[in-house]
Amino acid sequence: MTGWHAGDDLVARYTDGTLPEPDAWSLEKHLEGCGSCAARASRAARAGAAGPVLARVRAAVLDSVPHPARSPLPTPPLGPPAVSTSTVPWRARAAGGRLGRIVWAAGPALRGAWTGALLLVAVGALALAYGGGSAGARPLLLAVAPVVPVAGVALSYGRYADPLYELVATSPSGGLRLLLTRTAAVLAVSMPLLTASGLLLPAAGPRLPQVPMAAAWLLPGLALTLATLALSGYTGCRTGSAVVGGGWLLALTAPVLASDGPGPTATGSGLTDRLAQQLSLYFTGAPAQWGWAAGAALCALLLAARRTAYDRLETM
Incomplete structure (x- = not known):
């Protein structure tokens, strides 16, 4: 511990939540070892609006909290311990509890309806291809797959999605770092599952990317x-997800519906063929993939440049 102490203005901005996230982390680390500054921060919090x-x-x-005089500790039972206190079941229960806590902390999307929707998309594509004999399962899956993680982000963060929103909003670590953590959890679940489903689907035709282009x-x-x-x-997570997801679906379906090329335009097979062609334009070839990579890099740079905009969950 050094002789430095936090100033009154710094403590006031920390307690009312206006201190930037990196400064708040630094001050929290100082408060762990400085009792006088911690006491001043506590007094400032009690004197504020909260x-x-x-x-x-x-x-x-x-x-x-039960008072000892009202609720004495229970007397341990006499006799030998029960057989169920074996270390193997205890370790299994501990492992299950730890996994449950990890899933709970990963984000609301992984423990809500989004996981069911993800499984429905993956299993539904396989059922459509092998159970229904449809050749358009692969184009439909590739059309929907890019917006599935976008929907997961919308359901992972913000006042309307997170039941622990009030607790997270009071923590300086609830900004961009939490948003990226929950987004990584969404991607870690959706990308392998949807890619595996695409690899299992039969080829739809020469105009659609084939395996391993699934x-x-x-x-x-x-x-x-x-x-x-x-x-x-x-704009916030829900609005941002709606704009990006809706923009992708519009950019994909508008050319398909407006196409006047040859083929059975009024039938489902004709629409599937044109959807496969449109997906090939967006996904196939080095220029298309490099364009997506450049777009991802630009968005990442914008995130880094505006990282302080995510310090307050009220804006999300």
């Missing part, structure tokens, strides 16, 4: 996800 709320929470917590949507999906995060700094 003081009455903190007082009520503290009183409620103290009232809920993974050609990965860079577009990453670019759209990063674009959603970059736009969320201005």
Whole structure:
């Protein structure tokens, strides 16, 4: 510990949540080892707008704690211990509890309806191809796959998606770092599952990328996800996800519906063929993939440049 102490203005900005995220982390590290600054921060928090709320929470917590005179500790039962106290079941329960906590912290999307929708897309494409005999399952999957992570981001962050929003909003680490952590969890689940489903689908025709090009949507999906995060700094996660996802679907389906090329235009097979052609334009070839990579890099640079815009969850 050094002789430096936080100034009153720094402490006040920390307690009211206006201190930038890197400075707040640095001050929190100092408060861990400086009792006088920690006491001043505590007094500033009690004197601020959140003081009455903190007082009520503290009183409620103290009232809920059983008093030793009212609730004595239970007497341990006599006799030999039960057989169920074996170390193997205990270790299994501990591992399961740890995994559950990791899934819970990863984000609301992984424990909500989005996971079911992800499985429905993957399994539904396989059922459509092998159960329904449809040759358009691969184009449909590749068309939807890039926006599946975008929907997961929308359901992973913000006041309307996160049941722990109030707790996270009071933490300086609840900004861009949490947003990136939950986005990484969404990508880690969706990308392998959708890519594996694409690899298992039969080829739809020479105009659609073949195996291993079933993974050609990965860079577009990453670019759209990063674009959603970059736009969320201005509009919020839900609006940013809607704009990016809707823009992708519009850019993909508008040329397909407006096409007047040859073929059975009124039938589903004709629409599938034109969808395959449009996907080939967006996904196939080095220029297309390099374009998506450049877009992803630009969005990442914008995220880094505007990282302080994510310090406050109220804007998300």
